Amino acid sequence: MTNVWKYIRSWESFLCLVLILTISVNAVNSDAFLSIDNQVNLFTLSIEKVIIALIMAFIIINAEIDLSVASMMGLAACALGWLVDSGASMPTALAMCLLIGMLGGLFNGFWVTFMNLPSLVVTLAMLIGFRGLARVLVEDRSIRVFPSWFEELGQQPILGPLPLAVIIFFLLLILAVVVLRFTGFGRYVYVIGINKDMARYSGINVTAVKLILFALSGLISALAGILFAARLGSVRGDMGLGFELDIITMVLLGGVSIFGGSGSIYGVILSILIVLYLRNGMSLSNITGHLQTGVIGMLLIFSAMVPNLKNYWESLRASRS
Amino acid sequence: TVAKKGMKADLVLMPKFLGILVFDQANQGAQEAHKELQNPGKLEFLGPTPENSVAGQIEILTTATTQGQDGIMISNNAGDQLAPAAKSARNKGMTVVTWDSPIPSAEGEQLFIAQVDFNETGTVMADMAMNIMGNAGGDFAVLSASPDAANQNAWIAAMKEALKAPKYSSLNLVDVVYGDDQSEKSYNQALALVDKYPNLKLIMAPTTVGIAAAAKAMQDEGLCDQVKTSGLGLPAEMVSYTMNDCAPEFALWSFVDLGYLSYYATYLIATGQMEGIPGETFKAGRMGYYNVEKDPTRAEGLRVLMGPFTVYDKSNVEAASN
Amino acid sequence: MTQALKEMSLELFSGEIHALVGENGAGKSTLIKILTGIHKPDDGEMMFSGNGVQMNSSQEAQALGIAAIYQEPMVFPDLDVAENIFISHRKRGIWVQWEKMYDDAHKILSDLGMILDVRAPASGLTLASQQAVEIAKAISLNVKVLIMDEPTASLSNHEVEQLFKVARKLKQENVAVLFISHRLDEVFEIADRITVLRDGEHISTRSVEEFSREQLIREMVGREVDQFYATRQKKKLGKRVLSVKKLSKEAAFTGIEFDLHQGEVLSFAGLVGSRRTDVGLALFGIQPNDSGVIELDGQKVSIRSPKAAQNLGIAYMTEDRRKLGLAMPLSITSNITLPSLKRYLGRLGLVRTESEKSTAEEFKNRLQIKTPNLAHEVGKLSGGNQQKVMFSKWLNTQPKVFILDEPTRGIDVGAKAEVHNMIRELADQGMAILCISSDLPEVLAMSDRVLVMREGRQMGILDGPQATQESIMSLAMGELQESA
């Protein structure tokens, strides 16, 4: 009984409420909203961010942050274009890109773990650095060399109405839930996020866990970059510019504490849905640009205020009784 | 074709992003045409934020398709990345017209309303450089928007091509740098150019933000005698620099007219009064008659050429700035 | 919601030293937090110098002249020692006079018998030095009421003596001192009156002469507890497990040499800052040694990480429970299984929660951890129960060598006896135990042998009978053992 009650008052159920509200308003507002096309589209349009948000949740729960994800995404996409353009075969190029992602992530991880620098600082520098490398590869060109199967993979549905990227996302989602919630590695991610010194004193290999997380972050960002390239069919140096803030917003709105140690993938997926539906609803009502961003910003602040209001209300009730 | 008024078409005008004066002017022109044609449908002016321009443009195009809009006019900032979304919009029966900046591969695009001939832009810039630097010529550099801006890149390429002519042999293009259409970055880049090339005589900025920032930088540092500024600029923003000789000469076309013309073409196609095939002629209200033709500056694609440039200098800039 | 305090009453006179005693979780710290305005009482009133007062923040408490040293030291790691002492002085004025501050800080610390570099950042201070800074801060405030929550928990005799000197001086100056300790010897030494708390309730307040040791314990615990500090029976030692030769680490310790046998309890004694902890940390691979040899079961080993140490069968229980010992927001169960999580992983690396739970249940019963349930947040347990959870956590790794750093720090008498019994039991079962402790009676009672350190050097090893309060102290203070 108490468990049910606790669940009902949890952050996730609050998000659920917001989500249902958003969906209802959208459905009333626009006929097009509920169409399958639109539902798939609204996912597809942000699928790369959403995929990265999953790994970002791990990183933030681990009390780190990776600001370089979007730049890595751009770098991987540009590297793919550059490699194919310079004659590499598609499979080689894809493998190389994923490798670049992983190495880039490890590079971040190296400075964070071995040099003991704050990840905010390291990844802020590499936000500039990786983007710079992407520029080095493509300069002012826009590269459009991909075979048609690759573009189709990015643009055509392959399972029912779902394109590949969405399917990959769902697979990764399940994986993320299982790993974070039920495995030893997931437990380590939390514990290190709570207190990494304590984790080290408990014989946990903090360095390894962090390195793995950063490598995965790079790898998945690269994967997202590849999917992005496939979806758009061509690559340029500015791909994914500024995505990092959207991604972090999704994760934080999902109730993951910026100080690490708490949060869940359920919350993150709910907040992803909220952000996507909200944006889609606004787009359908012809609200674009800054107003959209402003509304999301407001939502972020308000939703962070709710738990405090709840506490306040409870303490008020407690003091009265 | 002369447009039949009062037919319904829901249209969207999409700039590269919101918050830049010239796009607002284009919107004015489009709204003017919208009224004139008594279109009972709606004309929406929708654009992404500058930070999120590429993804935002794709999103707006896709949403417009979902909404069942009849046509969209795009100033493309996403290069070929917009092509898949444009193609699927076309498949859904939507009219896709670009203006200001086309889809380079022309995939998914029916028509490009070219403000001027892109090759001509190159010549105009070269000519202005020649005029300013004199026959002695000398070093000059380009300060562009972002490295990804398709129209700027095309103009720069055209200028490089034009410079090969013996007439311009004294002009020496030393560098191309990017100010990302941000005042502060363009300003700093302009100063850096001066420091980097001691013999620099001219900064050519084919972007309204860049040219104004460069002119201000030269003025602030008292370098106007040494380094001139030119390129594509808005008279309202440039008038003082032209008058004090920091930017003696620059060029532009009317964005109001560009919006107006784009609207006419899009309206005609979306309402089925025009097909959008080479050889067609249509009347764009107060602006007169225009042709649809193959775009000679791209491998594929059709265009409607608005033209011409207006070159501004001391004689006409004040009148144009009001 | 449990109630931490019920109908508590306490009177404090100026010029008295009043001791507050009670088991872990009796509500002592909670009471103090109420007295200093950090928590608000649900009910009841407070009088100060005859006037009713309502305290809403610790600032108001300070304005009244009430200062407190909390159980866990609250230093500012980025500020230097002197600033830590003076930062909260209300009358400091707008401008900081650095040189004057350094001089004053130096003076206060030397009055306390502490030599600390007042310009050093506090981040490098040991727990004990932090405690010293806290004390210096509190007495420098010119208070009317000084409250100290277990100030001696990580101090050794020498520093405790100094502290008591200061406390007596304050008493002379008509300050009321409220003092909490689990070391009953200290309570009897310093207190004028004693108040006993149990389960959040006031049990009794009497002058110290009216209490006998046994009676005090009975009132605290609510039952008879016997066999305190019974000296350990000398037993035949098992085979040698750990052997350390010429162990050194730069800026920490040099030349540590000892053997540790199965079933043996070897204690590390010394003054605060004698670098005993550092030896422990080296053996556990957290701060690996620079030179020297460590042999485990006769094999030379190199311990470069805690993980390696754990694989070799070494466990280290830290002295800093809050920062290094436990994951406070996690459940008791998760904490207990943390270092040995590998054992609980099933297929695909999934955690088998059922077997986790049964382990936790087992330890809860074995160590009598007082908790509503095992899913309870560890951070919400009282200090003593947290200590037990930490103990369980390491016992569960089934170590060959168990290094205990201040194992009874902040633990009440009853629990202390339990811990001692447990340590003995473990030793009897053949575990090799290395116990770092500042509590001399404990050291004497527990150990087969005592290694005494001073300033990072080994001063000597005392065999059971040789080890007395005097012999340990004289080594710790710097008189080398002749025979060593």
Place this chain on the structure above:
Amino acid sequence: MNVIQGLRPEKLRELVLLILIALVLIVFSSVIENYLNARLFNRVSASVALMAVLAIGQTMVVLTRNIDLSVGSIVGFTAYFVGHQLSQYGDMHPMLAIFLAVGVGTLMGGINGILVAYCRIPSIIVTLGTMALYRTLLVEYSDAKTVLTVNLPRWLLDLPSLNLISFDRLHLRVLVVGMIVVVILFQIVLKYTSFGRKLYAIGSNPEAAKMAGFANQRMVLTAFLLCGALAGLTGFMFLARFGNITVVAGIGFELKSVAAVVVGGVNIFGGSGSAFGAFLGAVLIDLLENSLIRWLQISEFWRDALLGLLILISVATDSVIMKRFQLYWARKQARSSPET
């Protein structure tokens, strides 16, 4: 050894930064012709004037263990707002214009501060939100129009090129002097006032600060107010320097200011750092940027890649040296450990 003895950590940090700056100057003067000249000073000082003021504001917030990601939007908004006012009321007194900018900035900072300190929302969330909100406000307010240089009063346009003192070609601009005043002022506040010290304390250990009876909430609010005020001032300087203000004004300044602060040795987790350090951080980054731009061999496209790496290296150098320093303290401590 005695020299190091008197060195407090932040002093050492500043020293390290100065050495790094000197190193950059030496290295680049050997690869770039005609590098060390008055122009370099003029350029770097003029653009650092903005970033340093902003970075010091950021420092105040970061010291308390918070972060302000909305400063870029505040700069943009104030620049636009004041520019718009000035183009309508050209006869506004210059002082009034500055007050207006600082006032608007303070207000925006205050909103951040209240949300962080009194509503207890993590600062990164609040300022991510207000970063978007303030920018939206700017777009709505500006209606996509640009503030044009032509409409601005003469004095404002002349301000960025106004020199206080000139030695030959070396100019000390008024804006730069303004920045220097801000640096000195805040350095004094942080080092020598009890307000400043308490900011450090709060960032160093908020819980202990609460226990010690500090008005944490008010202090954090004050930090945000100051940060907003300085961002407002930066907005004014931005307007003066760049003249044409569009809705993109100040985008990216938030990350730049954070970069300056961390390169300047301010601990991103609060509690340590100094105003002077933040200033040096801004100088170092700007110097690197400027030098890379001027380096002929480096193409436009390599610059950012190198800049990222160099920032990383300079932060790492700082951290390595600080670690050495701590070891030194530990050794010293070991020598003077408690005596009998």
